[in-house]
Amino acid sequence: MKDNRLFNETDASTDEPPPAFAAETAESSALQTSLFSSMPVQADFSRWNNWTWQMQNRIRSIARLRDYFPGLDSTGIHEAGAKFPFAITPYYASLIRRAERTDPVFAMSVPQMAELFDPACLKDDPLEEDEDMAVPGLVHRYQDRALLISTTSCAMYCRHCTRKRVAGRRDTCITRTRLERAVKYLSMHPEIHDVIISGGDPLTMSTEMLETVIAAVRSVKSVDIIRIGTRTPVVLPMRITDDLVNMLKKYHPIFINTHFNHPVELTPQAIEACGKLADAGIPLGNQSVLLKGINDDPHVMEELLRGLLKARVKPYYLFQCDLVRGVEHFRTPISKGIEIMEYLRGRVSGLGIPLYVVDAPHGGGKIPVLPNYIVSTSPTHTVLRNFEGQMVSYPEPGPHKAPHTGKTDRGDSAAGIWELSSGQHTKIQPQNCARLNRRETRKQTAAMLSPEA
Ligand code: SF4
Structure with a gap:
C-alpha cells in the first residue's frame, strides 16, 4: 500500500489506533448519548472541552452514530466506512442538524454509499504526491x-x-529516523524556504x-x-490550547x-x-474545497467568506475537488467555481476572495482559474471588462497611433470592441449600473443640499 512508503519503518506506528485514541468507556459513551439526545451537549465542560477526550471518544461505528441519531438510515455507511477511514469528533457531530445527506456537516463526515462509485478518472493519489516524495514523508514538488x-x-x-x-x-506519527532524513534533505536543498x-x-x-x-524543521537555516x-x-x-499557542509562538514565522x-x-x-492563534501572531489562511451540495452556492460561499474575515482568517484557496477515489458525488463542474468567483467579485472585498484553483492531475500543481476579464487586446490597447459588464479600454505604454478620442459612449451603438481596442473609445457602459446610479444619487443629493440650491 502506498501509505506504507511513509511510515513502514516506524517505532510508533501500529495497525491499531494508539491506546489513547482507542478507549471508549461505558461512562464516556453514556455521556455522549445524553449530550446528543438531550441538550446541552456541553453538560460536562471539563471533558467536552478536553481535546484528548474528544479524540478518545470519536464516533467510529454505526452503533455509535445511532446513539446520537436514532433514526439514522445506515444504508451504505458500513461499506463506505470500511473502504475509507471514518471518525467524527463528538464536537463536530454536535453540529449535525439533520442525519441526512442534505446536512453539510453530516455529508462531510458520515460515510455514504455514493463513495463506492468509482469511475476510472478517480485515483488513490491524483496529485502524484508519492512520485514527488524526495525522502519518505517529504514531498518536494515546487x-x-x-x-x-x-x-x-x-x-x-x-x-x-x-x-x-x-x-x-x-494512526501513526513520523518516526525520529524519518524526521532526521527529512531534515537532512532540507539542509541539502537550501532553495527550500x-x-x-x-x-x-x-x-x-x-x-x-x-x-x-x-x-x-526550524533548525534548518535556509527554511524561512x-x-x-x-x-x-x-x-x-478545543485543541487550540494555551500550551499549544505558547509553543507555536517560539517558532515564528509560523503560518496556519x-x-x-x-x-x-x-x-x-x-x-x-482562530482568535487565539491570531492573537499569537500567527497569520491564518483558509483552504476550502468546492463541494456539491455543501458550498456550491454563491450565497453560501459569500456567508462563509464574510464569516472567515470576521474570525480573522484570510480566505486563501478555493480548491476544485481533486480526482480522488470516493468523491464523485461531491464533484462540481469547473464552470460552477467560475460562476461563484464571478458572483463574488465586486460584492466581497478582495481580502475575502480566495484564489480558485485546480490542483492539476499528474502533479502539475495549482492552476488558478478565473472568469475571463480580458475581452480583447491590440498592440496599443487591452479591453477589459469588470464585474458589472462595463468594458474599458486600457492604453498600453508607448506611442499610440490611435489616441483616445475621449468619447465615453454610454448607449452609443457605434461603439464596439474594435473601437475600444483601437483606442477610438474608452468604455462601453451598461445601462442601469448600480454603482453609477449611486453616484448620480449622491450628486443630486449634494446639489439639493448646496447653499445655492
Ligand atoms: S482533508 Fe485534511 S483533515 Fe480532512 S481527512 Fe484529509 S488530511 Fe485529514
Missing part, C-alpha cells in the same frame, strides 16, 4: 517549498479528503511531539517560514492554513480558536 507528512491521524476523516491513501489508514507541516493533521499530535517536528495545515479549528477547536467549508462550521468555539 522549487522553494516542501511538504512534510508528520502524521497519518486526523481528528475527523473528511469524506472528500485528497490524502485518503494516508490519512486514517493507521517554506516547509508545510501536514498530514493527516499535525495538531492531532501531542504538543511535545509537534514541537519536536517544528524545532527540527513554516506553515501548518490543520482542520482542528473546525472539527476540534485551516479548512472551513461551510458557514455552519464557524461556531463561537471555532472562532475563539
Whole structure:
C-alpha cells in the first residue's frame, strides 16, 4: 500500500489506533448519548472541552452514530466506512442538524454509499504526491517549498479528503529516523524556504511531539517560514490550547492554513480558536474545497467568506475537488467555481476572495482559474471588462497611433470592441449600473443640499 512508503519503518506506528485514541468507556459513551439526545451537549465542560477526550471518544461505528441519531438510515455507511477511514469528533457531530445527506456537516463526515462509485478518472493519489516524495514523508514538488507528512491521524476523516491513501489508514506519527532524513534533505536543498507541516493533521499530535517536528524543521537555516495545515479549528477547536499557542509562538514565522467549508462550521468555539492563534501572531489562511451540495452556492460561499474575515482568517484557496477515489458525488463542474468567483467579485472585498484553483492531475500543481476579464487586446490597447459588464479600454505604454478620442459612449451603438481596442473609445457602459446610479444619487443629493440650491 502506498501509505506504507511513509511510515513502514516506524517505532510508533501500529495497525491499531494508539491506546489513547482507542478507549471508549461505558461512562464516556453514556455521556455522549445524553449530550446528543438531550441538550446541552456541553453538560460536562471539563471533558467536552478536553481535546484528548474528544479524540478518545470519536464516533467510529454505526452503533455509535445511532446513539446520537436514532433514526439514522445506515444504508451504505458500513461499506463506505470500511473502504475509507471514518471518525467524527463528538464536537463536530454536535453540529449535525439533520442525519441526512442534505446536512453539510453530516455529508462531510458520515460515510455514504455514493463513495463506492468509482469511475476510472478517480485515483488513490491524483496529485502524484508519492512520485514527488524526495525522502519518505517529504514531498518536494515546487522549487522553494516542501511538504512534510508528520502524521497519518486526523481528528475527523473528511469524506472528500485528497490524502485518503494516508490519512486514517493507521494512526501513526513520523518516526525520529524519518524526521532526521527529512531534515537532512532540507539542509541539502537550501532553495527550500517554506516547509508545510501536514498530514493527516499535525495538531492531532501531542504538543511535545509537534514541537519536536517544528524545532527540527526550524533548525534548518535556509527554511524561512513554516506553515501548518490543520482542520482542528473546525472539527476540534478545543485543541487550540494555551500550551499549544505558547509553543507555536517560539517558532515564528509560523503560518496556519485551516479548512472551513461551510458557514455552519464557524461556531463561537471555532472562532475563539482562530482568535487565539491570531492573537499569537500567527497569520491564518483558509483552504476550502468546492463541494456539491455543501458550498456550491454563491450565497453560501459569500456567508462563509464574510464569516472567515470576521474570525480573522484570510480566505486563501478555493480548491476544485481533486480526482480522488470516493468523491464523485461531491464533484462540481469547473464552470460552477467560475460562476461563484464571478458572483463574488465586486460584492466581497478582495481580502475575502480566495484564489480558485485546480490542483492539476499528474502533479502539475495549482492552476488558478478565473472568469475571463480580458475581452480583447491590440498592440496599443487591452479591453477589459469588470464585474458589472462595463468594458474599458486600457492604453498600453508607448506611442499610440490611435489616441483616445475621449468619447465615453454610454448607449452609443457605434461603439464596439474594435473601437475600444483601437483606442477610438474608452468604455462601453451598461445601462442601469448600480454603482453609477449611486453616484448620480449622491450628486443630486449634494446639489439639493448646496447653499445655492
Ligand atoms: S483533515 Fe485534511 S488530511 Fe485529514 S481527512 Fe480532512 S482533508 Fe484529509
